[in-house]
Amino acid sequence: MPRLFGGASMSPVAGRPGWGSGGRRRLVLSLGLLACQVLWASGAAAREGPYFVTYDHQLEEPGNLEISFSPSFATQRGSGSFAAAVVEVEAGLKGWWTTELYLDGQSTVGQGAVFTGFRWENRARLLMREHWVNPVLYVELEDITGADKTLLEVVGHDVEADHALPNRVTRRDRKREAETKLILSSSLGDWNLSENLIAEKNLAGGAWEFGYAVGLSRPLALAARPDPCSFCPENFTAGVEMYGGLGDRDRFGLKDTSHYVAPVVAWNLPSGATLRLSPTFGLNGNSHKFLLRCGVSYEVADFGRRVRRRAGRGDAE
Amino acid sequence: MSRRAKLAVASLAVCTALGCAAVRGTGGTGGAGDVGGAGGAAGAGGGHGLASVPPSVPELVNPFGESPEAAAAGRKLFLLHCAECHGDDGRGSRRAPSLDSRRLRQASAGALFWFLTNGRLVAGMPSWSRLPAARRWQIVAYLQQRSAAGRSESRD
Numbered sequence: 001m002p003r004l005f006g007g008a009s010m011s012p013v014a015g016r017p018g019w020g021s022g023g024r025r026r027l028v029l030s031l032g033l034l035a036c037q038v039l040w041a042s043g044a045a046a047r048e049g050p051y052f053v054t055y056d057h058q059l060e061e062p063g064n065l066e067i068s069f070s071p072s073f074a075t076q077r078g079s080g081s082f083a084a085a086v087v088e089v090e091a092g093l094k095g096w097w098t099t100e101l102y103l104d105g106q107s108t109v110g111q112g113a114v115f116t117g118f119r120w121e122n123r124a125r126l127l128m129r130e131h132w133v134n135p136v137l138y139v140e141l142e143d144i145t146g147a148d149k150t151l152l153e154v155v156g157h158d159v160e161a162d163h164a165l166p167n168r169v170t171r172r173d174r175k176r177e178a179e180t181k182l183i184l185s186s187s188l189g190d191w192n193l194s195e196n197l198i199a200e201k202n203l204a205g206g207a208w209e210f211g212y213a214v215g216l217s218r219p220l221a222l223a224a225r226p227d228p229c230s231f232c233p234e235n236f237t238a239g240v241e242m243y244g245g246l247g248d249r250d251r252f253g254l255k256d257t258s259h260y261v262a263p264v265v266a267w268n269l270p271s272g273a274t275l276r277l278s279p280t281f282g283l284n285g286n287s288h289k290f291l292l293r294c295g296v297s298y299e300v301a302d303f304g305r306r307v308r309r310r311a312g313r314g315d316a317e
Numbered sequence: 318m319s320r321r322a323k324l325a326v327a328s329l330a331v332c333t334a335l336g337c338a339a340v341r342g343t344g345g346t347g348g349a350g351d352v353g354g355a356g357g358a359a360g361a362g363g364g365h366g367l368a369s370v371p372p373s374v375p376e377l378v379n380p381f382g383e384s385p386e387a388a389a390a391g392r393k394l395f396l397l398h399c400a401e402c403h404g405d406d407g408r409g410s411r412r413a414p415s416l417d418s419r420r421l422r423q424a425s426a427g428a429l430f431w432f433l434t435n436g437r438l439v440a441g442m443p444s445w446s447r448l449p450a451a452r453r454w455q456i457v458a459y460l461q462q463r464s465a466a467g468r469s470e471s472r473d
Contacts, residue, residue, distance in 0.1 A: 058446075058447045061402075061443045063412060094441070095438030095440070096439070125438060128438045190449040223390065223451040223452060223455060224391075224452050225390060226389035226390045226392075234452075270397060302402075302412060305411070
C-alpha cells in the first residue's frame, strides 16, 4: 500500500519501501497523522457491553472499527502481583460477522514486562433475527506464551499457581491453541443474559479443555432523556459475570479448577468512548484472590472508507 | 472412534456451521430489490428491508404515543446511533439508504420497532436489540414524527 504511506521512500533496487531510518520515521509519522485524522473526525457512539470475559450476541457494526485497551491488576500468592494488558482491534466485516485481533502483555513485580502473544478471533451469528436465545459461534486462534496472564478466559485446570512461575521460565513455553465458544445470549425484558461454553485445544497436543462464562446485565435507565448528557443513568450498564474452568476431556469437572465472580459496569460516553470497570473476586483457593479490570474503548465509524479517503484514494462523497 | 476422527468431526461441524452462516449471509432473507444497509445506494427506492418484516408481527402500539419528549429523545438517539450511516438528516449515505421512502413513511410503529430490533444483518443493518425497548420506541417516535413532517411538507 505505498500510497497509503505517502512519504515512505521506495527502494530503487526492488521497488520495495525503503526501511532506512528516514523512511521509517516518515512511515511512522504518516501512520500517526493518518490515525489522528481518522480518529479525530470519526468517533461513533460505542455501545460496548459491560462484560470483560463473557460475550453476548451483539457484534460490531459493519465497517466500524473499535479499539480497546484493557489493563488488569491482580494479586498473586507465591510471587509478585502483576498487571496484564490487552489491546483489541475489532472490526465489523458483515452484520453477522466480527473479527478481532488481541495483543497481550504483562508486567510482574520484580520481573519486568513481556509481550505474551496475540489472538485472532471471529464471531458469527448463526441466526439472522432475534430469538429467545441467540447463538453465536466463536473461533479463535492463539499464539501466546505461558507467561500470558490476561485471564481473558479460564479453562481446564487453569489455577493461580500457573502464574507464580517466573516469566523467564514461562515465556519459553509457547502455546498455539484453538479456542471455540458457543455463545448463547438472550434479551429478557431489558436484561441481557449470556452463557458461553468454551472448548480449547492446544494444537501441539493435549486434551480439550473446557470452561464457562455467564453474565447478566441491564442499563441503569431504560428510556433516554431528550437533552444530551454524559453522567446520566442511561449511559451506564451494570451487571455481574461469573466464569471458570470445567476441567478437561480426561478429568472433566470442578476439581482443581478456578472460578471468579465480578460485578461489571460500563459507561458509554456520547463522544464514542466506553469506560468499563470490574473488581473481580476469586471463589476458591485455586483462584487469584482479587483482580481489578479496567477498559477503555473507542469506536471509529466507517473506518475503511475514511482511511482510503484520508490516504487520497477514497471516492468523493 | 479415534481422537483424530473426533477432532475431524468437530472441525467439520465448525466448518458446516460457518458455511451455514455464510450462506445465510449471501442468500438473504428479503427480496433482491430490497436494498438495505452497507453498500446500498443512497435513497435507493423503497428498500430499508421493511419488506422482511413478517406479516404476523403484531400491531404493537408505541407506549410513548406521539409524545414530543419521546420524539426529542428519539432524535438524540438517532443522531447517536443511526446518523453515522443514514446521515444526520436521514437522507442516507453510501452506507445506508435514505429514510424518506414511501414505504418507511407508511410503516406502522410496530413494523418499525420490529425492524429496529431485528435489523437486517445480511444487508448491514445491525440489530438494535442492544438498546432497551423504551429507547427503540423513542427512535420510532422520532421516525414517525419525521415522516409526518415530511408528509405535511409535501402537501404544502
